[in-house]
Amino acid sequence: MAIINLPSQRERGTVILVSGERGAGKTTALLRVREAALAAGLTTGGFLSVARLAAGEKVGIDVMDAATGATHALAEVGEGGALRTGRYRFHLAGIAAGLRFARAGQGADVFFADELGPLELERGEGWTEVLPVIAARAFGAAFVVVRPSQLAVARARLGLPDDTPTAVIGVGAGQAVAEALAAWITRRDAD
Numbered sequence: 001m002a003i004i005n006l007p008s009q010r011e012r013g014t015v016i017l018v019s020g021e022r023g024a025g026k027t028t029a030l031l032r033v034r035e036a037a038l039a040a041g042l043t044t045g046g047f048l049s050v051a052r053l054a055a056g057e058k059v060g061i062d063v064m065d066a067a068t069g070a071t072h073a074l075a076e077v078g079e080g081g082a083l084r085t086g087r088y089r090f091h092l093a094g095i096a097a098g099l100r101f102a103r104a105g106q107g108a109d110v111f112f113a114d115e116l117g118p119l120e121l122e123r124g125e126g127w128t129e130v131l132p133v134i135a136a137r138a139f140g141a142a143f144v145v146v147r148p149s150q151l152a153v154a155r156a157r158l159g160l161p162d163d164t165p166t167a168v169i170g171v172g173a174g175q176a177v178a179e180a181l182a183a184w185i186t187r188r189d190a191d
Helices: 026-039 090-107 130-136 146-160 174-188
Strands: 001-005 014-019 044-052 057-065 069-075 083-085 089-090 110-113 141-145 166-168
Touching: 014 026, 014 146, 014 174, 026 044, 026 141, 044 069, 044 090, 044 146, 057 090, 069 090, 069 110, 089 090, 090 110, 090 130, 110 130, 130 146, 141 166, 141 174
Parallel strands: 014 141, 014 166, 044 110, 110 141
Antiparallel strands: 001 166, 044 057, 057 069, 069 089, 083 089
8 A cells, every 4th residue: 555645734626646456446445535525524526436246246337426326337347339448338328427427526525536547548538528627626635546557647637746646555455545545534624
């Protein structure tokens, strides 16, 4: 686990990049941050990409509205579909739902964008329209999930400096990162 450069002062528009390989616990960590933010009376907005499991195996992804907890089907494992990346075929309605969640929640105390990847950062597809929402920095703090191989591209596309606060989650360290980030957001907004 490594959390680099978390700011100590409360400043609107703070962006925290959250990174780690597949299965490291990025979304699980952010669900814990969302829970802590809500318990502290903070508003949440944006979207989280939650695994859909069947018989203990990941078969799809749902996009969750960070404000309400409502979900919408985003992707399934399988062939076909107009929009694909890796082993997933994406539903255009799920992409549209994530964009609605992001726009509606852009002024929240805590904003989530889980996740921006090759679709957005390289191909100009998926949630590309979320990039200017993040760049506008209308939120209190944002947690933006990006794979390690995409960190430099994300910083460039979002106009973020190289020393942007980053939480890197190694396999098995998700719980520790989740608790550290949850404590930070609670302390940060308690002042």
